[in-house]
Amino acid sequence: MELSRDEVRRQLASSQREHAEAMPRMREALKRVFDPDGDASPQSKAALLGLPDRRGFLRLGGATVAFSAVLAACGKSAKKQIPVTGTTPSSVPGMSAEVYDRGQELNVNLLRTAQSIEVLAVDTYQTALDSGLVTTAAVADAIRVFQQQHRDHADLLARATEDSGGTPYDQANSYLQEKVVAPAVAGLTDEDSVVALGLQLETTAAQTYVFATELLTTAELREAVMSIGGVEARHMAVLYGVQRQPQVPYPFMPRRGHINDKGFVGAGSIEPMPEQETTTTEKTTATTAR
Amino acid sequence: MSIRRLVEQVDEQHREAMRTIADDLGELHFGARSAAVDESRRRFVRRLGLGGVATLGAAAVSAAVLAPAANAAEAQEAGSTAGAGEELPEVDLTIAGFAIGLELAARAAYELAVQTRLLSPAEAELCRTFAGHHGDHADALAVLAGEKDASTSSPNPRVVASVQPQLAGASDSKALLRVLYSIEERAAATYLRALGQLESPTAAGAAASIMPIEGQHAVALGQLLELPTTDWMPAFQTTTDAFDYAG
Numbered sequence: 001m002e003l004s005r006d007e008v009r010r011q012l013a014s015s016q017r018e019h020a021e022a023m024p025r026m027r028e029a030l031k032r033v034f035d036p037d038g039d040a041s042p043q044s045k046a047a048l049l050g051l052p053d054r055r056g057f058l059r060l061g062g063a064t065v066a067f068s069a070v071l072a073a074c075g076k077s078a079k080k081q082i083p084v085t086g087t088t089p090s091s092v093p094g095m096s097a098e099v100y101d102r103g104q105e106l107n108v109n110l111l112r113t114a115q116s117i118e119v120l121a122v123d124t125y126q127t128a129l130d131s132g133l134v135t136t137a138a139v140a141d142a143i144r145v146f147q148q149q150h151r152d153h154a155d156l157l158a159r160a161t162e163d164s165g166g167t168p169y170d171q172a173n174s175y176l177q178e179k180v181v182a183p184a185v186a187g188l189t190d191e192d193s194v195v196a197l198g199l200q201l202e203t204t205a206a207q208t209y210v211f212a213t214e215l216l217t218t219a220e221l222r223e224a225v226m227s228i229g230g231v232e233a234r235h236m237a238v239l240y241g242v243q244r245q246p247q248v249p250y251p252f253m254p255r256r257g258h259i260n261d262k263g264f265v266g267a268g269s270i271e272p273m274p275e276q277e278t279t280t281t282e283k284t285t286a287t288t289a290r
Numbered sequence: 291m292s293i294r295r296l297v298e299q300v301d302e303q304h305r306e307a308m309r310t311i312a313d314d315l316g317e318l319h320f321g322a323r324s325a326a327v328d329e330s331r332r333r334f335v336r337r338l339g340l341g342g343v344a345t346l347g348a349a350a351v352s353a354a355v356l357a358p359a360a361n362a363a364e365a366q367e368a369g370s371t372a373g374a375g376e377e378l379p380e381v382d383l384t385i386a387g388f389a390i391g392l393e394l395a396a397r398a399a400y401e402l403a404v405q406t407r408l409l410s411p412a413e414a415e416l417c418r419t420f421a422g423h424h425g426d427h428a429d430a431l432a433v434l435a436g437e438k439d440a441s442t443s444s445p446n447p448r449v450v451a452s453v454q455p456q457l458a459g460a461s462d463s464k465a466l467l468r469v470l471y472s473i474e475e476r477a478a479a480t481y482l483r484a485l486g487q488l489e490s491p492t493a494a495g496a497a498a499s500i501m502p503i504e505g506q507h508a509v510a511l512g513q514l515l516e517l518p519t520t521d522w523m524p525a526f527q528t529t530t531d532a533f534d535y536a537g
Contacts (some may be wrong), residue, residue, distance in 0.1 A: 145519065145523060148525075149523075149525045152525045152526070153525075153526075156526070206502060209498070210495070210498045210499055210502070213485070213491070213494050213495055213497075213498035214491045214492065214494065214495035214498070215491070216491075219485065219486050219487060219488060219489065219494070220486060222485045222486070222488075222491075222494045222498070223482060223483075223485040223486035226481075226482060226485050226497075226498050226501060226527065227482060227526045227527045227528065228526065228527075229498065229501075229502060229527075230478060230482065230501050230502050230505045230527035231505070231523075231524065231525065231526060231527055232502075233502030233503070233505050233506055234502075234505045234506060234508070234509045234522070234523055235523075236506065237505075237506040237509040237510060238509060238513075238523070241509075241510075241513065247506060247509065247510040247513075248419070248420070248423065248503060248506040248507055248510060250503070251422070251423040251426040251427065251503060252426070252427075252430070252499040252500060252503060253498070253499045253500075253501075253502040253503060254499075255499070
């Protein structure tokens with residue numbers, strides 16, 4: 001998957017022009033926000049950025065600790081269980097099972113949805129390779145590498161789903177297939193259109209992982225999904241380069257391109273919460289699959 | 291590809307960048323999200339039925355479930371009693387502080403590379419761009435930690451000590467870029483390691499939005515250096531060679 005040095009340099013030149021134009025404006029906007037001589041209060045600056053003020057932020061942080069603590073209060077199990085992060089346990093009588101189920105349901109839904117995106121990527125890249133439209137050897141090599149990596153990602157997500165008490169979802173995401181891939185495949189005309197479709201899928205995947213990071217309830221799962229999300233971002237950089245676009249167009253990975261909520265596949269059947277000594281709440285099996 | 295089409299592509303990209311710049315700025319400091327993103331999260335949470343938890347009377351629980359997925363106001367309306375921890379978790383503060391120093395050290399490394407004049411104009415411009423990204427990361431992390439920006443912070447001395455000799459010993463552009471590539475790979479690994487330890491979802495979200503960018507920097511530099519694909523395109527991001535923020 002080697003691109004020639006001249007190719008890279010051509011991409012680079014394009015990238016620099018783009019950045020040279022865009023970055024001053026972004027910096028100017030930031031400067032206005034954070035101008036030390038400005039009369040904007042910290043609160044108004046935070047509000048301008050949409051950021052809760054520090055007190056509000058800490059309340060969010062506190063809430064997080066509280067949730068983790070409640071999960072921790074669910075106790076340990078010799079069986080597979082969602083690992084927890086947290087500080088001092090703070091029990092909420094009668095709520096442990098409910099909270100545990102909600103967190104588990106959320107995690108499993110996210111993992112299964114991510115797996116469905118990976119499977120879709122594998123299938124879509126195969127369609128692209130079979131189409132005969134990819135004529136550049138380096139691009140075809142890249143697609144094969146990406147495709148294999150998506151298979152690896154799907155496998156990891158399946159294991160993570162099982163470890164979280166869920167059932168892996170080994171089908172392609174039907175929502176994205178119907179709304180994005182099928183129309184795009186129908187309109188494929190050349191290698192450029194194949195690359196554009198690949199970039200669209202990789203972007204959706206990468207941004208969905210970033211989005212999921214703030215929702216997953218354990219640090220272990222956050223690390224696991226971002227070990228994948230970071231690679232999808234690398235795929236993006238390569239495809240941007242093939243398109244002769246800036247390879248790193250933004251200083252932060254946005255979230256706005258995450259999969260539409262209609263594309264979430266549900267949590268399916270979930271292994272019930274292990275028996276706890278600290279709670280009398282009956283175990284339940286949550287089923288939200290669509 | 292014709293020049294005209296290339297120009298059209300660049301123009302389109304530029305227009306898109308400008309159209310979305312407000313959104314990017316909104317996201318730039320992590321806690322900030324566009325209304326559309328917030329609404330998306332709220333819809334997602336509602337679809338899961340998590341909002342119903344609020345009616346069960348465990349205020350802290352409902353707020354905790356909702357907080358990462360919705361905005362602060364919604365969480366507070368749910369009756370949050372959170373606040374028992376009026377500080378970011380200590381581990382998050384430690385990691386954020388280290389990351390600020392790491393970002394500033396990375397920025398300084400790029401600036402130093404440019405100053406050597408060993409780089410071609412295109413390479414130098416790339417380095418300036420990536421230096422700017424690292425500065426943006428440092429500022430955003432500082433905001434996360436409750437500071438105005440990163441202006442009162444310094445490059446992490448341990449990171450500087452680990453890369454300065456290599457930069458000083460670089461005799462050509464390839465050697466310089468190789469050092470910068472290594473920094474990017476190690477930074478990405480560091481953020482992944484941090485993700486396994488950060489307690490606050492907000493802080494984790496910050497790390498998650500930065501880590502992919504360090505990886506993309508590595509791809510650009512790896513391709514420029516014509517390194518083997520397996521170097522800059524691993525199947526999974528790992529924590530190998532992460533900088534040690536605990537020491």
